[in-house]
Amino acid sequence: MSRRTTASAPPRHPALRLLTSHVRRHWGALAGAAATTVALTLAQLAAPWPLKIAIDQLVTGRGVSFELSRGDVSLLLGLAALVLGIAAVDALATYYSDFWLDRSGEQIVHDLRTATYEHLQRLSLVFHSTRPTGDLVARVTGDVNAVGDLFAQTLGTLASSALVLVGMFAVMLWIDPPLAFVAFLVTPLLLATSTHYQKRIRQMARTQRAQEGEIASMATEALSAIQVIKAFGTERFENDRVQVRSAERLEIGVQSSRVEARFGALVDVLGAVATALVLALGVLSVADGRISAGDLVVVVAYTNKLYKPLKDIAKQSTRAARAFARLERIAEILSFDMELGDGTDGWTPDRRAVGTIDLHDVSFRYNEEREPALQGVTLHVPAGSRLALVGKSGAGKSTVGALIARFYDPGHGSVRVDGQDARELSLRWVRDQVGVLLQDTILFSGSVRDNIAYGTDADLATVRDVARAAGALSFIDALPDGLDTLLGPGGIGLSGGQRQRIGIARVLLRDPPVLVLDEPTTGLDAASEALVMAGLNSLVEGRTTILITHSVELARKADHVAVMVDGRIVEYGAPEQLLSGDSAFRLLTSAQQRHDLEGLDPSTLRDALVPDDRTAENP
Numbered sequence: 120m121s122r123r124t125t126a127s128a129p130p131r132h133p134a135l136r137l138l139t140s141h142v143r144r145h146w147g148a149l150a151g152a153a154a155t156t157v158a159l160t161l162a163q164l165a166a167p168w169p170l171k172i173a174i175d176q177l178v179t180g181r182g183v184s185f186e187l188s189r190g191d192v193s194l195l196l197g198l199a200a201l202v203l204g205i206a207a208v209d210a211l212a213t214y215y216s217d218f219w220l221d222r223s224g225e226q227i228v229h230d231l232r233t234a235t236y237e238h239l240q241r242l243s244l245v246f247h248s249t250r251p252t253g254d255l256v257a258r259v260t261g262d263v264n265a266v267g268d269l270f271a272q273t274l275g276t277l278a279s280s281a282l283v284l285v286g287m288f289a290v291m292l293w294i295d296p297p298l299a300f301v302a303f304l305v306t307p308l309l310l311a312t313s314t315h316y317q318k319r320i321r322q323m324a325r326t327q328r329a330q331e332g333e334i335a336s337m338a339t340e341a342l343s344a345i346q347v348i349k350a351f352g353t354e355r356f357e358n359d360r361v362q363v364r365s366a367e368r369l370e371i372g373v374q375s376s377r378v379e380a381r382f383g384a385l386v387d388v389l390g391a392v393a394t395a396l397v398l399a400l401g402v403l404s405v406a407d408g409r410i411s412a413g414d415l416v417v418v419v420a421y422t423n424k425l426y427k428p429l430k431d432i433a434k435q436s437t438r439a440a441r442a443f444a445r446l447e448r449i450a451e452i453l454s455f456d457m458e459l460g461d462g463t464d465g466w467t468p469d470r471r472a473v474g475t476i477d478l479h480d481v482s483f484r485y486n487e488e489r490e491p492a493l494q495g496v497t498l499h500v501p502a503g504s505r506l507a508l509v510g511k512s513g514a515g516k517s518t519v520g521a522l523i524a525r526f527y528d529p530g531h532g533s534v535r536v537d538g539q540d541a542r543e544l545s546l547r548w549v550r551d552q553v554g555v556l557l558q559d560t561i562l563f564s565g566s567v568r569d570n571i572a573y574g575t576d577a578d579l580a581t582v583r584d585v586a587r588a589a590g591a592l593s594f595i596d597a598l599p600d601g602l603d604t605l606l607g608p609g610g611i612g613l614s615g616g617q618r619q620r621i622g623i624a625r626v627l628l629r630d631p632p633v634l635v636l637d638e639p640t641t642g643l644d645a646a647s648e649a650l651v652m653a654g655l656n657s658l659v660e661g662r663t664t665i666l667i668t669h670s671v672e673l674a675r676k677a678d679h680v681a682v683m684v685d686g687r688i689v690e691y692g693a694p695e696q697l698l699s700g701d702s703a704f705r706l707l708t709s710a711q712q713r714h715d716l717e718g719l720d721p722s723t724l725r726d727a728l729v730p731d732d733r734t735a736e737n738p
């Protein structure tokens with residue numbers, strides 16, 4: 120079965136599809152908001168009508184002072200009630216439309232954030248090793264919020280402004296068509312300029328967000344490596360880097376504000392021109408007797424209000440343009456396909472693995488530009504046995520471990536667990552069967568107990584048991600709050616050896632039948648190494664173990680040793696058997712004793728025992 124090892128091309132208009140899928144999902148609340156928006160529009164259109172009726176019915180043609188009849192008073196009271204009624208409808212409609220839109224906005228932020236974060240968690244290391252973390256964090260936080268605002272504010276305002284405009288035009292057309300056309304004369308001009316400006320603003324918003332992502336990545340990387348910065352005294356260098364990017368971001372931000380302000384001013388000028396024209400033409404129409412004084416009040420009131428929705432449309436469409444640029448960034452993440460089968464189509468055996476591991480003719484490269492990291496690797500690791508992988512740096516040892524843990528799938532050949540191709544098994548099951556301990560255990564902020572129990576709901580007694588077996592309990596009990604001691608980010612507050620023993624306890628708790636130990640004692644002093652080794656001894660007991668090590672001494676304790684050179688296995692056998700002959704392992708051992716591993720030519724290793732350059736394979 121062939122699998123993709125690179126992300127597939129994103130579909131067309133992914134942002135639009137994402138948007139419509141969310142509109143569909145929240146159609147109930149959005150339909151409620153649409154209905155209240157219609158009510159709000161009607162209330163806004165009706166607002167000047169009580170005044171018009173009062174002027175036409177009670178004021179016009181009555182001279183300077185006049186008496187109000189009983190009928191006039193009733194009409195006046197009716198109009199006052201109408202004003203209150205219109206205000207009540209306006210208030211209720213505003214409340215509900217704001218509430219429904221805000222609620223959908225919040226819900227959409229939640230949905231998008233969880234979906235994007237979940238997707239990011241499931242994307243493989245191939246994806247994550249090419250994407251800066253800070254930029255991804257910016258997408259899950261800032262970009263997602265901006266899309267929520269798009270629903271909560273922008274779309275609602277755009278829809279209600281458009282409705283008010285259409286309503287006003289219809290009513291003005293009914294009152295006096297020439298006046299309506301004059302009032303709306305500038306609208307097409309405004310829409311055309313708006314489209315032009317939106318395009319520019321959206322381009323600028325894209326650049327801005329990309330720059331913000333870069334700044335976030337730089338800051339994340341720098342702050343997570345603050346020790347290195349302090350050690351090298353490079354604070355100023357790091358500040359300068361962020362400052363340069365931030366200045367570029369500022370420049371685009373200022374440009375964008377200028378474009379927006381220019382557009383706002385243009386709308387104001389066009390609005391004033393139209394109001395002046397409507398006023399002049401309106402008074403002439405009243406004088407001609409074509410419309411009443413009350414009609415003129417309505418038309419002038421509308422014309423005054425006309426430019427608010429137009430301005431709102433302009434303003435909100437620039438926000439929409441920005442939000443769209445951010446939506447594209449989220450859609451881009453969601454459009455990357457999983458490079459590894461995520462287990463939904465994989466088989467989940469209803470038992471724990473026995474622990475036999477096989478690599479059959481495995482080749483793998485991290486990316487097309489790089490040389491293959493593994494070529495034709497075939498290995499058989501019987502259940503419960505210990506295999507040591509040795510070889511010079513870059514030979515491919517960690518890559519073998521990563522393929523066994525199924526961080527990646529091989530480009531060619533297969534990795535098998537109990538004889539079953541790992542690609543046909545659910546990813547979850549494979550990960551449960553293979554425990555991994557790296558050179559440096561990464562701990563999270565939180566208590567020691569949480570770090571050991573990580574991802575499980577193990578009780579206190581179990582956590583203590585595994586901590587004891589890992590040789591960690593003595594130092595944990597000496598901490599101020601024992602297992603409840605809080606650790607800083609990355610496990611600050613513990614030594615390398617202590618972190619490693621917590622890592623051993625963490626793996627012990629999960630009790631996997633297969634272990635990949637990737638240089639678990641490298642970098643530790645002799646005393647810490649002895650303590651970690653004691654913990655490791657209880658960990659490897661009864662489990663299939665693949666030990667990746669630079670230490671020939673450690674490798675000698677394994678059942679079998681595989682020597683790797685340039686992504687191939689050049690030698691395989693029991694350590695004592697290899698040491699007794701003219702082997703690459705023996706060459707490595709003596710080079711290590713002379714502290715001359717780097718001086719060892721790979722071809723010497725390859726030629727040492729494989730004169731015909733055949734790749735060694737174990738039975």
Ligand SMILES: Nc1ncnc2c1ncn2[C@@H]1O[C@H](COP(=O)(O)OP(=O)(O)OP(=O)(O)O)[C@@H](O)[C@H]1O
Nearest residue numbers: 248485486489492511512513514515516517518519
């Ligand atoms: N994430 C990665 N992306 C691209 N290339 C990689 C990646 N990881 C490793 N490589 C390359 O793959 C090759 C094998 O690396 P690998 O880490 O498996 O070697 P190793 O034998 O474990 O080395 P070491 O002993 O130094 O850990 C090397 O050439 C390395 O540069």
